[in-house]
Amino acid sequence: MRANILAFAMGVGFLQTRGSLPPSALVVATLLGASAWLLWAGSRRQPAPLVWRALSLLACALLGVAWAALLAGQRLHERLPTEWESRDLQLVGVVAGLPQGFENGERFAFVVEAVEPPQARVPRRIMLSWYHGQRADEGHEAQSTALAAAPTIRPGERWRLTVRLKRPHGNANPHGFDYEAWLFERGLRATGYVRPKAVAQRLDDFVLRPGYAIERLREHIRGSFRAALPQAPYVGILAALAIGDQQAISPEQWRVFRQTGVTHLMSISGLHVTMVAALFAALVGWLWRRSERLMLLLPAPKAAIAAGWLAAFGYALLAGFAVPTQRTLYMLSVVALALWSGRNLGASRSLLLALLLVLLLDPWAVLSPGFWLSFAAVGVLFFVGTARVGERRGWRATLAHWGTTQWAVTVGTLPLLLLLFQQFSLVSPLANALAIPVVSFLVTPLALLFALTSWPPLLQLDHWLLSFLMVFLEWLARWPLWQQPAPPLAATLLALLGVLCLLLPRGFPARWTGLCLLLPALFWPAPRPVAGDAWVDVLDVGQGLAVVVRTAGHTLLYDTGPLYSAESDAGQRIVVPYLRATGVDRLDTLIVTHRDKDHSGGLVAIREALPIGRLLSSLPELEGERCMAGQAWEWDGVRFTMLHPDATDYPRKGGKTNNMSCVLRLENASGSVLLTSDIEARDEQQLLARAPELLHSDVLLVPHHGSGTSSTPAFIAGVGAREVIIPVGYRNRYQHPRPDVVARYAGSRVWRSDADGAVRVQLVGRVDLSSYRSDYRRYWQGQ
Template sequence: MRLVSIAFALGVLLLQLQGHLPPWSWLTLLLLASLGGAAAALRVRRLQQVGQGRGRGTHARWASLLLLACFAALAGFSWSAWRAGLALSSQLAAADEGRDFVVTGIVSRMPQNTALGIRFQLDVEQLDPAGPLPGQAAPISMPQRLSLGWWGGRRQGAVAESEERHRPVVHAGERWRLTVRLKRPHGLRNPGGFDAEAWMLERGIDATGTVRLAQERLSPFVIRPDTTIERVREAVRDRFLATLPAQDYPWGGVLAALAVGDQQAVDAGQWRIFARTGTTHLMSISGLHVTLVAGLVAALAGALWRRHPRAPLGLATPRAAALAGVAAALIYTLLAGAGVPALRTLSMVGVAALAVATGRATRVSRVLAAALLAVLLLDPWAVLAPGFWLSFGAVAALLYVGAGRVGHHASPTPEAVPAWRRRVRDELARFGLTQWAATWATLPLVLFFFQQFSLVSPLANAVAIPLISLVVTPLALLAALVPLDSLLWLAHGVLAPLMAALQWLADQPLSVWTPAAPPAWSVALALAGLGLLLAPRGLPGRLAGLVLLLPALSWPASRPAPGEAWVTVLDVGQGLAVVVRTAEHTLAYDTGPAWGETDAGERVVAPYLRTLGVDRLDGLVVTHSDRDHSGGALSVLAAFPVDWLVDTLPPAHPAHHFDVPRSACEAGLAWVWDGVRFTVLHPRPEALVPGVKPNRQSCVMMVEAGGSRLLLAADLEIPDEAAVVGRSGSALAADVLVAPHHGGASASSPAFVAAVRPAQVVFSAGYRNRFAHPRSEVVERYRQIGSVVWRTDRDGAIGFRLGPAGVTGIAERQRQPRYWATADEASAR
């Protein structure tokens, strides 16, 4: 069972790393090969049972295991490919993007409130064009599930007047008829960044879009199992947030997350505290919480069952308790949104209960293997989530420790010591041992996925785990079942001092270690090394585990050679963010847009810098005050020490409240880092006065490395382009140009294009943005002079290496192609 589960998981992972799905004919052959492998394995097993001699039986055993592993891997690959093909077949066709449709459907998930409006999922029942289709148009596609945004201030059609003036009101289980504009599932693609397209594929989202017109709410509630659960979740969340308003009870959203898994209720500042203290796992419905609920309910059910005189005669008490525990775990998992940790624990509880019900003893490792198989059968995309690896990795480490593989000798206990004291001491020792093992076992995975490790995590978890698991979570769950406000106030009263302590730990200057992301092979070596270190004390070669740990823990960050520059134009949607690295310095040029409660600085720029192992910025340039360029500046300034800020922001801008040396960005400013020259070409000092259009204040910069040149043009427009061309002339020529104003019609004049004559040009723009950037006539203008055209909406982040050898470039979607990627040149517009 264990070998089959691991091989199946490897087959699933292999499929998820593919750039294209295999054709159905190949899948058929793979499935047939899997069946053949299973038959061969069974045949070898029979031969083993009747074989003569020990050697022959051993060879047969190993042959059967190998065949079983191959069968399981092929089965995992085929199963996930088949599921992926079904999921992709229902996605919106590229030809239907940008059209308006009248859709009738049911709100299938708890809606999420945002600063701009509301976002919700709609299960489609009927989809029709809102107007006549273009002549000879292909039949429209039929997506099954939509993710829709309904923003306040837009046309609301037939909804109530109060709803039109305020945010839209939508509840889980309602049936609506809406006019929507759709596009295919698309997300930002950056090194080390979150893959939204994979996330949407996993959740069956076939298209995203916005509500253009609300025609009618057809039904207040459609009774289905999923909508009933979601309406209950929504009611609990809304009651929590209404009873604990954020202005008076700042941690009310955390209680909602613990009760019903609504992580949107936790704001960005609170997530920062959890990330820096290594307690993020406690803010989701983790396996620990599900196990706790199942255990408490099983114990209570067993106690009540024993008291009934006839109940144990019909069903044994252990079986009744096991069934009650499984039922409680199932209900809690469904109310929590069925995340990977909860599903893993539910599967383990179910297998253990089955063993109790059938009277068969089952090893815990087999239970974990069954849970692994169950999770991947339900959700083959789970292997893409860090939580999958951390969840199963931590449990596997605890099993490894619990099986007695960590040697320790209990000290003699005098008989005079009371039993309760010995029990407390043993429990504390066991708790400390499991925390130590789980922390070290997941360290390589944490560094691989997040490129940071909380140095205060052991202390923070030692305090937070008991309080949250044994006090706060039970109170939150009890408050969800019993509508008593006093329970919520009590839970918040316990949580508040804990969060104050965690915030103090998070604010310590050395609370987080930020190394470069280690390669996958070094993580595998580190896990093997930890297996040795956690082995029994008498095992020879345990200290060799330290050697195996070294590559992952000390992997050096890649840096350019002196005189070279590595430049990454990040994919931030409709905005701009660029990172320039030299041998010893790192510069961020703009920080991308703001998106309501969050921004590109927090979601894109900071994670990318951590991937590189960057723990401070030598310089931050904010070209002008437009939010698509400066929206992430505050998040970057809060996340990293910054040695020097260069900007054209107004004096009252919040970025100036940080204690950072500042220089105004003016033409003539220049400096050299590691043989790479940076020169500001615009604006002139007279443009840096109040009332001047922000685009006219754009900080334009030339980067020169080993004879190669990169021009960063921000939002420079045609009149100022002419001024820059007049001042610089032929010195404006560059090998790479980040096109001004995202490729808009108000920039990239013929004179400017002719003066720069870039061999490669980058347009940083959002997918199907409302400005239609980059304009087709602008793109054609560059192509006519032979420029290679890159687009972040189509290619993802684009990296360049500048140096004496010239310029090389590669896009993230080329570097790591994935079969679910939807952005091609036709659909990028």
């Protein structure tokens, strides 16, 4: 059975790496054929030959592929047609979840009940943003500073709204977060925003449905937390532990949690759900044994199991029944059924049955890092927690066992942390040794008690306890993180084998070989171009620009990406994680081409994360050097030349910031790349007049995202690029690139970051371009 479940899981995982789904007829035939074979093979009484056993494993793997494809096809069937993107639609529906606030607005899930015009096709579940001001989409260059009166949006309300929608779309970069996969797993098949100054009418104050009632209860509890401790610094953490609402946790607090490796504790994780189930089971079991009548009605162990499962189910509902919480509930359900039946399934069989149930109900779980980390942690605990002969008793043994558990979980999840996040906290064992019992057995139960009773002294006591823990964590957060390039999959698998060796019982021979197997993942060198070559990565940062240039021994960053909100920017979300995953721990040169926030928005985050050797910009208020035409340097056989702005451009006043964009050309023996930022027609004419011989390049970064103010025919002819790259956001507010501008590049091959994701240019013997979406195509992308 174990091997069959693993084969099924491998089939499900294989399907999630495909760029397209198999034909529906083949899916149905595979489901029927594989199921029939397994039923026939299972009905045989005599032991099956090895070949038949191998065929059964193959059938289980094919069954996993077909099952995942069947569910994926059903979800893909509900999509937003391209002809209804970015068009005004009037929807009637219900606010299905707890609204999450962000800068100047709120975001919420919306269940569509009716649409106008009737011929429009809209997915049933969508994600909407309601801005409390005028968006630039409405025809203005910048968002209005005068905010409109924000309506109160509550779960369970029925609204009539005028919206504009688009298909799910996210930035596509190596080692980046797949927002499209996140939306797809949650069944949110379109995103959009509410149109200001259009129809927005509340039709019903509450729609009576069980799910909406739970969301309304969560909103009430969130309000009670805020009312009881309105100015408390950690009340957001307490609310997150009670109802799963993390919006009030500050970025600084998240930084402390990441630095100390306790992020998993500050949300409703599997640990908390399991803890609540265990506490309720113990309490009900103790009370049940006090009643002879109840004992005759139902044995106390079964009553405790039922109470524990019901408590876990209730806590999962209170947490919004998020996907990670659902996975934990499925795992607990398997264990509860096994205990209820009185069968001892064993640790490995229980874990694999839980895996099977999770993948049957949610085959996209394999896309989540939390899925792998949670199963790895539970598997490690089972592995080291197996009873051993001669195990000691007493407080010393308990303390030793607790230390062993922390060591095992830290080492056991290390390879996955390196693969998925390229970092881990050196102080994580110490931080978790205190944080796990405090949060699990004190802070979380008190937060839940307050949620049930709304008695302020409970929350005040809880906040006081959490404050002491935060002082300890903030002290530990001063220690550095271990950061390194992402190891390849082969090194990760080797490290997992090494972990198993290290965690074998004491006395097992040659356990030290596990450390040797772990070393490649810990010290895998980052790939770099050889001397004379260059890699240029145009990252997909949306409507903005960030370009990473690497030579054999140096790294240059050209612009830092956009500022998304007051608390989020491309430097923090995309550029720094990419640099860390590729082994860049220092920038030799950073160029901030001009002041616009879509190019300089990530500057602060990048400067905080990495040392910078040289800073070039056109911003007078920014320390460092000003970029000027004529500046040149050479790294590892690659020559860099600054072409714009000229020194005479700086004294001018009244010009656009775009006109001061730093233009950089890099070349080697293989070819050349011209990076133009946001220059406009006037600047293109100056370049043609000042240095026409330096403009000719093999690859051109299209000026100003394909705006109509740039890319004059004379400039395009002067550059003569065979490949052009347009950094642009999907269906962006400025409608870049202009169709007539794209038509001017008809003689070149055009790459677009909104369609192709990150684009890599390799000057390695020849000019070679590739895109992330082409190399790592997934069936849900663009759907």
